[in-house]
Amino acid sequence: MRSQFYDFVSRNRWNLLLVLSVLIFAVLIVYSIGQDKQNTSASMEYNAEMEAMQISLNLSTELDEATQELLTMYDIKTSSPPLSQEEFFIKTGPVLHKNTFLSSIYFINTEKKLVFKVPADSNTPSAAYGDNNSILELSMLLSEYTEKPYLSKPYQVTPGNYYYSLLVPYENHSFFQLTFTPERIFAQSAAFRKNDGMLLKVIDDQKVVYISPDYESQVARSDEFLTTSLIPLYNREMLLYALPSDSMLSAHMELWNTFGHWSIYLILFILLVIVMFQMFDISERKEHERKLELSETKFRSIFNSVNDAIYITDLRGKFLEVNNVACEKLGYSKKELLKMQRWEIMLHHSPEETERKINAVLKNMECFSEAVHVSKDGLLIPVELSSRLIDYEEQKAVISIARDLSESKRAEMLLKSNDELRQLTRMKDLFTDILRHDLLGPASVMKGYTEILLDTTEDPEKKQLLEKVFQNELKLIEMIDNAAKLAKFESIEELDFKIVDLIPLLMSVADRYQAQLQAKSISLKVPLEKEYNALINPIIAEVFSNILSNAIKYSPPNSEILVSIEDEVTNWKILVTDSGEGVEADDREQIFDRFSRAHKGGVKGSGLGLAIAKRIIDLHGGRIGVNGNPAGKGSVFWFSIKKGG
Incomplete structure (x- = not known):
């Protein structure tokens, strides 16, 4: 039996060698193709x-930039919403032109029933998005759901053509709507595509929104x-199906075609091809590894270029990976964070809270x-935290994106402070009205009756x-009148100006004080x-009136008050010189503050007159002050104002 087997092998050794070679070749081919398919499948999944x-990253970045540009343009802190279709077209037209993937931009105010759109002839509907039946219902959804941008379900405008709307809340009854189509993004913009060798089909809400x-x-x-794969975008998740194109599969197809034509004359050549194929396969794997490494590098670049802090933890909360922004925000090095727990x-x-x-x-x-x-x-850094489950390095992990809310929190505090300031302003206005109407009236009546009693007693x-009663009533009326004036001037932010000759204005004020001047022979x-x-x-006359009144009060009888005007190139400097007791150097700064006055014996006042004068000069962009009289005893009060043309 053994001899027969030996003879059979000897006679057919070349045929057996050929059969063995073919079997080895077939096994190697099947194994190689199987490995190639396995590698291709793994590569396809990764790609x-x-x-x-x-x-997801590119589209969210583009939409975030367009949204930020709109919210910066119409800053809610300055209450500057769109006012007209023309103004909205002029301002937002460049945004639409720059972001070519956008189809239109709307501004909708449900309270005022306003709808502005760019382009003006856009026929993209601004209601009935599929989520809701009307703009009002959609606005209510936005206010209840979130304060963040809200992405609508895909809705059909023309047969087979779907649109998305990104709804960006602006105020209680208004929002911006940015519309775009997946067709324009995937088909026309290569920036949103990484691998042109793949054929894509994107499904959202059981609707095919794009197909290659x-x-x-x-x-x-x-x-x-x-x-x-999933494409997460704001509050939505689109389902992406990916296939290799013909070019990616051509290598496999050619391989099957080549070895589908068996021929005895090609066996030796095929054996050589097997060796070469294995060498090629090794080279291809190295190239595949190189591409994977390159993809990993690009992923790292994207991971570290995002403006938000991103970190990946295992299911126990231990940090597995952090980006550069997380290190900068938290002040730890990457090495330190990777030794820490999330809590x-x-x-x-x-x-326990981290586990929950x-x-x-x-x-x-x-x-x-x-x-x-x-x-x-x-x-302490307030953040908006978005976490989801992922596969990371062959294990389940949690990726968290932390958006810094420090600026928005500060904006909320500023808005609250502004509301409190407006309330205080209303209280001040109410107090001013009480001064003018409820206190000044009774004080004037008391003064009138006192004058009658003085004449009849x-x-x-x-x-x-x-x-004494009469003098105190005059002082009370003066204080009420000055306090009301000061409150009025402090609420004024700017004045209307015109060119006026100063001499007639100064003379008209001087005429009102002739009685006081004659009484003291000044x-x-x-x-x-x-x-x-x-x-x-x-209103500048009020300044000269206050300074002249003080000069008369503090000047001795039979003295002189001199009004002079000096040329300061672009300003006139008006000086009022008296020969009274003067103002001490330590008092010269504070006498222009409210309720402050120099310590003068025998002369009464509220200290508001010069505060009023300073406020009026401030509104004119000028200066006011007091110096000692260089000619002797007394003071020189002065103020400067701009020259006319």
């Missing part, structure tokens, strides 16, 4: 995930390479919340008492030699 991530040409014909031939950077968190948060992510696949990060130096002692000198045109508001 599909990278494709979905690229689309030749996808349906290819799926029947290469469905074993079909992979799926260590959270305010009022514990390992991770369980919520495991249950819902994603989780949105607000939290407070604690930096290394103890700084003969008793010297009573007359002296009534005179002479008043005003320059009359030329015109002094100034850019002023007539």
Whole structure:
């Protein structure tokens, strides 16, 4: 038996060698093709995930930039919403032109029933998005759902053509709507595509919103390479199906065709090809590894270029990866963070609280919340935290994106402070009205009756008492009047100015004080030699009136008050010089503050007159002050105002 077997082998050794070679060759071919398909499937899965991530990151970045541009243009803090279709077209037209993937931009105010749109002839509907039946219902949904941008379900405008609307809340009854089509993004803009060798089909809400040409014909031939991924975008998740194109499968097709034609004369050549194929396969794998490494590098670049802090933790909360922004915000190095637990950077968190948060992510696949990060130096950072479950390095992990809310929180505090300030302003206005109407009236009546009693009383002692009452009533009326004036001037932000000659204005004020001047035998000198045109508001007379009144009060009888005007190139400087007791150097700054006056014996006042004068000069952009009289005893009060043309 053994001899027969040996003879059979000897006679057919070449045939057996050929059969063995063919079997070895077939096994190697099957193994090589199997490995190639396995590698191709793994590559397709990775490429599909990278494709979905690229689309999601690029589209969210583009939409965020367009949204930020609109909210910056119409800053809600300055109450500057769109006012007209023309103004909206002029302002937002460049935004639409720059972001070519957008189809239209709307501004909708449900309270005022306003709808502005760019382009003006856009026929994209601004209601009935599929989520709701009307703009009002949609607005109510926005206010209840979130304060963040809200992405609508896909809605059909023309047969087979779907649109999305990104709805950006602006105020209580208004929002912006940015519309775009997946067709324009995927078909016309290569920036949103990473791998042009793949055929895509994107489904959202059971609607095919985009499909590559030749996808349906290819799926029947290469469905074993079909992979799926999710495209997360704001509150939506689109399902992405990816297939290799014909060019990607051509290598496999050629291989099968080549070895489908068996020939005895090609066996030796095929054996050589097997060796070469293995060498090629090794080279291809190295190239595949190189591409994977390059993709990993690009992923790292995207991961670290996002403006938000991103970190990946295992299901126990230990950090597995962090981006550069997270390190900068928290003040830790990457090496330090990778040795820490998630709860260590959270305010009022514990390992148990971290476990509860991770369980919520495991249950819902994603989780949105607000939290407070604690930096290394103890700084509290309010954040909006978005977490979801992912596969990371062959294990389940949680990726969290933390958006810094510090600026928005400060904006909320500023808005609250503004409301409180407006309330205080209303209270001040109410107090001013009380001063003017409820206090000044009774005080004037008391003054009138006191004057009658003074005229009818003969008793010297009573007359002296009534005179004191009368003087205090005058002081009370002056204080009420000055306080009301000061409140009015402090509420004014700017004045209307015109060119006025100063001399007639100063003379009109001087005429009102002739009785006081004559009572003390004081002479008043005003320059009359030329015109002094100034850019002023007539209210400037109040300044000269206050300064002249003080000069008369503090000047001794039989003295002189001199009014002079000096040329300061672009300003006129008006000086009022008296020969009274003067103002001490320590008092010269504070006398212009409200309720402050120099310590003068025998002269009464509220200290508001010069505060009023300073406020009026401030509104004119000028200066006011007081110096000692260089000629001797007394003071020189002065103020400067701009010259007229």
